[in-house]
Structures are given as structure tokens and as C-alpha cells.
Amino acid sequence: MSTHDTAAPPAKEGGAAPGRPPAAPVDAEARRRARLSRRWQRDIRWSPYAFVSPFFLLFLAFGLFPLIYTGWASLHQVEMTAPTDMNWVGLRNYTRIFDDDFFWNAARNTLTIGVISTVPQLLMAMGLAHILNYRLRASTFYRVAMLAPYATSIAAASLVFVLLFGRDYGMINWALDAVGVSPVDWQNDKWPSQIAVSTIIIWRWTGYNALIYLAAMQAIPQDLYESAALDGASRWQQFFHVTLPSLRPTILFTVVVSTIGASQVFGEPLLFDANKGASGGAEHQFQTLGLYLYEQGWINQHLGRASAIAWTMFLILIVIGIVNYVISRRLRASS
Amino acid sequence: MTTTLTKPEPHDAAPTAPRVRRPRSARAGGQMHGGPIAYVILAVFTFGSLFPLVWTAIAASRDNQRLAQTPPPFWFGSNLFKNLDIAWNDANLGKAFVNTTIVAGTSAATIVFLSTIAGFAFAKLRFRGRGAMMLIVIGTMMVPPQLSIIPLYMMVAKLEWTDQLQAVILPSLVSAFGVFFMRQYLIQALPDEIIEAARVDGASSWRVVWHVVFPAARPAMAVLGMLMFVQTWNDFLWPFLVLSQTGNPTVQVAVAGLGRGYTPDQSLIMAGALLGTLPLLLVFAIFGKQIVGGIMQGAVKG
Numbered sequence: 001m002s003t004h005d006t007a008a009p010p011a012k013e014g015g016a017a018p019g020r021p022p023a024a025p026v027d028a029e030a031r032r033r034a035r036l037s038r039r040w041q042r043d044i045r046w047s048p049y050a051f052v053s054p055f056f057l058l059f060l061a062f063g064l065f066p067l068i069y070t071g072w073a074s075l076h077q078v079e080m081t082a083p084t085d086m087n088w089v090g091l092r093n094y095t096r097i098f099d100d101d102f103f104w105n106a107a108r109n110t111l112t113i114g115v116i117s118t119v120p121q122l123l124m125a126m127g128l129a130h131i132l133n134y135r136l137r138a139s140t141f142y143r144v145a146m147l148a149p150y151a152t153s154i155a156a157a158s159l160v161f162v163l164l165f166g167r168d169y170g171m172i173n174w175a176l177d178a179v180g181v182s183p184v185d186w187q188n189d190k191w192p193s194q195i196a197v198s199t200i201i202i203w204r205w206t207g208y209n210a211l212i213y214l215a216a217m218q219a220i221p222q223d224l225y226e227s228a229a230l231d232g233a234s235r236w237q238q239f240f241h242v243t244l245p246s247l248r249p250t251i252l253f254t255v256v257v258s259t260i261g262a263s264q265v266f267g268e269p270l271l272f273d274a275n276k277g278a279s280g281g282a283e284h285q286f287q288t289l290g291l292y293l294y295e296q297g298w299i300n301q302h303l304g305r306a307s308a309i310a311w312t313m314f315l316i317l318i319v320i321g322i323v324n325y326v327i328s329r330r331l332r333a334s335s
Numbered sequence: 336m337t338t339t340l341t342k343p344e345p346h347d348a349a350p351t352a353p354r355v356r357r358p359r360s361a362r363a364g365g366q367m368h369g370g371p372i373a374y375v376i377l378a379v380f381t382f383g384s385l386f387p388l389v390w391t392a393i394a395a396s397r398d399n400q401r402l403a404q405t406p407p408p409f410w411f412g413s414n415l416f417k418n419l420d421i422a423w424n425d426a427n428l429g430k431a432f433v434n435t436t437i438v439a440g441t442s443a444a445t446i447v448f449l450s451t452i453a454g455f456a457f458a459k460l461r462f463r464g465r466g467a468m469m470l471i472v473i474g475t476m477m478v479p480p481q482l483s484i485i486p487l488y489m490m491v492a493k494l495e496w497t498d499q500l501q502a503v504i505l506p507s508l509v510s511a512f513g514v515f516f517m518r519q520y521l522i523q524a525l526p527d528e529i530i531e532a533a534r535v536d537g538a539s540s541w542r543v544v545w546h547v548v549f550p551a552a553r554p555a556m557a558v559l560g561m562l563m564f565v566q567t568w569n570d571f572l573w574p575f576l577v578l579s580q581t582g583n584p585t586v587q588v589a590v591a592g593l594g595r596g597y598t599p600d601q602s603l604i605m606a607g608a609l610l611g612t613l614p615l616l617l618v619f620a621i622f623g624k625q626i627v628g629g630i631m632q633g634a635v636k637g
Contacts (some may be wrong), residue, residue: 043540044540045462047541048461048462048465049462051456051540052456052457052468054449054453055472056468059475059511062483062487062506062508063475063478063509065486066486069486070485070486083492083493127376131369131373131376131377134369136369136373140624141381142377142380142381144619144620144624144626145385146384148619149387149388151569151615151616152387152388152569152612152615153569153571153586153590153611153612153615154571155591155594155608155611156587156608156609156611157387159593159605159608160387160391160394163394163402163601164387164390168403168405169403169404171390174405174406203383203384207384211627212631215630218631260479263479264479264480266571267571267572271594271595303488303489307485310485311482313482314482317477321477
């Protein structure tokens with residue numbers, strides 16, 4: 001090991017003394033420096049890994065390993081009563097759930113609830129962000145007020161909306177009645193119940209997404225608007241030709257995050273159910289895939305089948321992700 | 336791939352919504368003050384956001400009979416404290432509050448610590464595989480947590496951790512969002528020269544983290560801590576699966592349990608929902624501005 005230590009911290013004693021000091025101390029000093037230097041080099045080299053490794057270790061243990069294990073379990077018959085007894089069944093769990101009408105029903109419901117909740121939510125968030133981007137009095141107040149639902153839990157929000165959407169004494173039917181619309185059975189009719197479940201999601205997340213759009217809007221360089229205005233673009237045209245294109249990455253981000261969220265919807269339909277079950281209403285009219293997974297795994301105790309549902313959801317998400325990616329590339333290429 | 340597009344001024348204070356908006360004089364000739372329509376729309380949305388919360392309190396202050404009448408009550412009754420008291424005891428809310436505080440506090444503190452050191456490494460240190468690792472971190476944000484609940488549940492069952500808090504805490508100790516958030520913040524908030532100066536003085540990496548990174552990151556750590564606290568406090572699916580609704584619940588599980596009882600007293604359910612929401616609403620009332628700023632800062636990415 002060489003003794004030059006350019007990267008080492010300067011030794012406390014200063015540089016080597018002029019002249020020729022006794023041999024033994026130099027040797028000790030040189031060894032000390034070499035040791036320090038080695039330690040220094042090791043520190044520089046390895047500390048980045050030490051800093052990022054806790055994240056990756058925890059992710060391996062609680063993210064990646066379970067994900068792969070779910071795939072493995074989906075190829076077995078596993079019952080909740082004896083989770084260690086795994087019998088290989090190949091793809092039978094998948095064929096079983098694909099043959100199950102309730103799976104397709106849940107898949108359709110997840111899709112429709114996802115669309116009904118995500119599309120209006122993001123459109124409203126965009127409009128709100130645009131308004132919040134104006135000069136306004138008390139703008140912080142609106143932002144905090146709109147984020148308040150985000151602080152409310154799924155459990156509390158769902159229970160409140162169950163009451164608001166009540167058929168006989170709920171406030172929403174009362175308000176509809178006041179304007180001459182006949183009462184709606186929000187819990188037992190298919191579309192009303194899905195709209196009601198979606199309303200809970202929209203209520204909780206619109207303000208959050210509005211803030212994300214607002215942040216992105218504030219990062220758009222001002223001169224883009226100035227030159228657009230010089231070219232005679234109206235406010236409306238500026239929104240379409242400057243704001244929206246600049247927000248494309250953010251929009252894509254919120255669409256991806258909302259899609260993932262929508263594929264997982266669980267607590268809202270669980271707690272919206274008057275029958276206290278996991279079936280998503282008496283007719284399964286608002287049972288989502290998340291709820292179906294819970295029903296198969298924790299009510300019917302078929303963990304293998306529940307794993308197959310989980311992996312099917314994962315594969316659907318990957319497909320959606322690829323479609324998203326392709327669309328965004330097309331958009332970028334065309335602009 | 337993730338350039339920082341945040342406002343040019345360094346975030347030395349907790350990132351807040353900028354008070355001074357850029358001049359808009361060039362836009363369509365005028366200051367771009369919001370017109371009356373903007374205020375009307377905002378008023379409608381603010382009302383829509385807050386009304387269900389206010390009405391929870393109204394319903395919690397009534398009795399069950401009154402809630403089963405039309406028109407529904409629009410103003411407070413006299414039963415609020417009685418209902419809160421019953422809900423508190425019925426749902427074991429005292430224990431639930433302690434549990435949730437432990438869970439959310441431990442998770443938030445750990446996430447903040449781990450995210451800061453990892454975010455620092457990604458923002459300021461050079462090492463092999465940095466780009467690929469950061470891509471993995473961002474990629475993990477796309478993996479839905481619901482996919483891992485079955486093996487996690489089997490693990491918890493095997494360890495006989497059902498109904499115990501560590502079953503809830505352990506899987507919630509990492510956050511890819513946290514790493515990303517701290518990285519974005521430290522890239523701009525921590526000048527390279529300070530780190531170099533500390534290095535020249537002979538500081539080890541841990542000393543740099545302790546004496547340079549943590550002080551510089553404190554505002555962002557506070558915001559991330561609040562965001563993660565809110566998120567863990569409101570977690571529902573996983574605690575619902577591993578904790579019982581009466582024995583050792585978190586607040587959300589306890590509140591959900593109220594709604595799933597067989598003789599539902601709506602005013603009691605609303606009292607429970609109110610109690611479960613109140614602490615976070617207080618946090619929002621006090622730190623709302625910082626939380627808003629934090630979400631906006633974490634959101635900006637390119």
C-alpha cells in the first residue's frame with residue numbers, strides 16, 4: 001500500500017517537517033496516515049451504498065419479495081386455514097377466476113368506477129388549478145380548504161357519504177327532491193351506487209390533484225405566455241396552446257397515479273355496503289377487484305385464488321402502463 | 336430525467352405557496368386578477384370540500400331518531416358530547432389513538448430519516464449504479480401495495496403478529512416518494528461547496544450527514560414527516576386486515592368497526608368519524624400552508 005495520501009485530510013501536525021526526523025516516528029506517522037487514508041477512501045467509496053441500502057433492503061423484504069411470492073402462491077392451492085400447505089395447481093387458479101362471472105363483474109365495476117371517479121376528478125382539478133393560478137384574495141385559504149378532504153380517512157369519509165347518500169333520509173335525495181327530482185336509490189341501483197362510491201373518491205382527491213397541477217403551472221416560464229399574447233392568443237388559446245402542452249408530463253403522472261389508485265379501490269365500496277359484506281352490494285353492483293380479492297382471500301379463505309387476482313391486477317396495470325407510454329411517445333412525436 | 340422545475344429561489348424556509356405571484360401584465364392585457372366567476376367557482380368547491388366535514392359534526396351532535404327524518408338537520412343539536420363519549424368508549428378509541436400515534440409516528444420518523452440519507456446520496460454523491468438505482472426507486476412508486484398483502488399476511492400469521500402493531504409498522508417504513516422528495520429538495524438546497532468544505536476539514540460521511548445535511552434538510556424533513564404522518568394515520572387496508580376491530584385497532588379500523596356494527600346508531604358513527612378525523616384537521620389548520628407547499632413541491636417533476 002502506497003503512502004501518498006492526496007485525498008486524505010491534512011494531518012494535524014501539518015506537512016512533513018523539513019530536515020530528517022528520526023526514522024521510527026516517520027514510519028509510525030506514515031502508517032497512521034496510510035490507515036486514515038484507507039479509511040477515508042473506504043468511507044468515500046462505500047458510504048453512498050450505506051445511505052441507500054436501508055431503502056432497498058426494506059423494499060426487498062416488504063415490496064419485491066411479497067410481489068414475487070404472490071406470483072408463486074397464485075400457482076398453488078393455498079387455504080387461509082393452513083397457509084403453509086401449498087399444492088401446485090399450475091394455472092388453475094387463473095382459469096377458475098376467469099370462469100367466475102363475479103370476477104368479470106368486478107373487473108367491469110373497477111373500470112367504470114375508475115373512469116367515473118378519475119376523469120371528472122382530473123378535469124375539475126385542472127380547472128381549479130387554472131383558477132388558483134390567478135391573482136386571488138386569500139388564495140392560501142382555498143388551497144388548504146380544498147386539501148382538507150385529503151386529511152380525512154377513507155373510513156370516516158365513506159361513513160359520512162353513506163349517510164349523505166341515504167335513500168330515505170339522506171341529504172342528497174332531500175336536495176334532489178327540493179328541485180323536483182325523484183329520489184334515487186344510491187345503494188341498490190347499479191349506476192347510482194357506482195356514482196356514489198366515485199363521489200367519495202372524487203371528494204378526497206380533487207384538491208390534492210389541483211395542487212399538483214397548480215405547482216406545474218407555476219413552473220411554466222412566463223415568457224411563453226408573453227410571446228403568445230404578443231401573437232394575439234386569447235386566454236383560452238393560451239390555456240390550450242401553452243398551459244396544456246407544458247403540463248403534459250404532470251398530466252401523465254397524475255393519470256398513472258390515479259389509474260393505480262383506481263385499480264385498488266377497496267375501503268370505499270367496503271364501507272358503502274349496507275349489508276356489511278365484501279360483496280359490494282346485494283347484487284355485487286359495486287364490487288371492485290380489490291373487494292373481490294378480499295372476498296376470495298379473507299372471506300372464502302382461498303389465498304391462492306386471491307393471489308391470482310392480485311397478479312391479474314398487476315398484469316393489467318403493466319398493460320395500461322405500456323399503453324400510456326406509447327401514447328405519450330406518440331404525442332411527443334407529433335408535437 | 337427528473338430536473339427540478341421549482342421556483343428559482345432557494346427553499347430555505349419551509350416551502351410555501353409563493354405570496355408574490357409573477358406579474359401577468361403581458362397576458363391578455365391586465366393583471367389577471369381572478370374575476371367574480373373565479374370566486375364563485377372557488378366558493379362552490381370550498382363549500383363542497385368542507386360541507387361533509389361540518390355536517391359530520393352536525394350529525395354527531397344529534398340523536399339517531401333525528402337523523403332518520405326529513406329534512407336532515409342543518410344545525411347542531413345538544414348531544415355532541417354525549418355521543419363523543421359513547422363512541423370513544425364503544426370503539427376503544429383511546430387505545431386506538433395511542434396505537435395510531437405510535438404507528439404513524441414511528442413510520443413517519445423512520446421514513447424521514449431513511450429518505451434523507453438516501454435522498455442525499457442520490458442528490459450529491461457519485462457512485463456506480465446511481466442512475467439505475469434511482470430508476471428503481473421511481474419504479475417502485477408504480478408497484479401497487481395491494482399486490483403484496485397476501486404474502487405479508489401469511490408472514491404475519493406465521494410470526495403470530497396478528498393484532499400486534501409491528502405488523503402494521505414494519506411494511507410502512509419505506510417510501511419511494513420520500514426518497515424522491517428529499518433528493519429533489521437537497522439538489523437545490525445543499526450547495527456542493529459546503530459538503531466539500533466539510534470534507535476538507537476531514538469530516539466522515541456520517542459527520543457530513545449529521546452536521547451538514549440534516550440542518551440543511553430540516554424544513555423538507557418537517558414537511559415530509561407531516562405528509563407521511565397523515566398518510567399512515569389514514570391507512571386503512573393493511574391495518575384492517577391484520578388488526579381486529581375491537582381488540583387492538585388503529586383509529587381507522589376502530590371507526591370502520593363502528594360502521595359495521597349490527598345496530599348502527601348513525602349519530603354515534605358520525606361521532607366516531609369526527610373523532611377519527613379531528614386530530615388531522617387540527618394539524619391541517621395549523622400547518623396547512625406548509626403541507627400545501629410540500630405537496631406542490633413534491634409534485635413538480637420533469
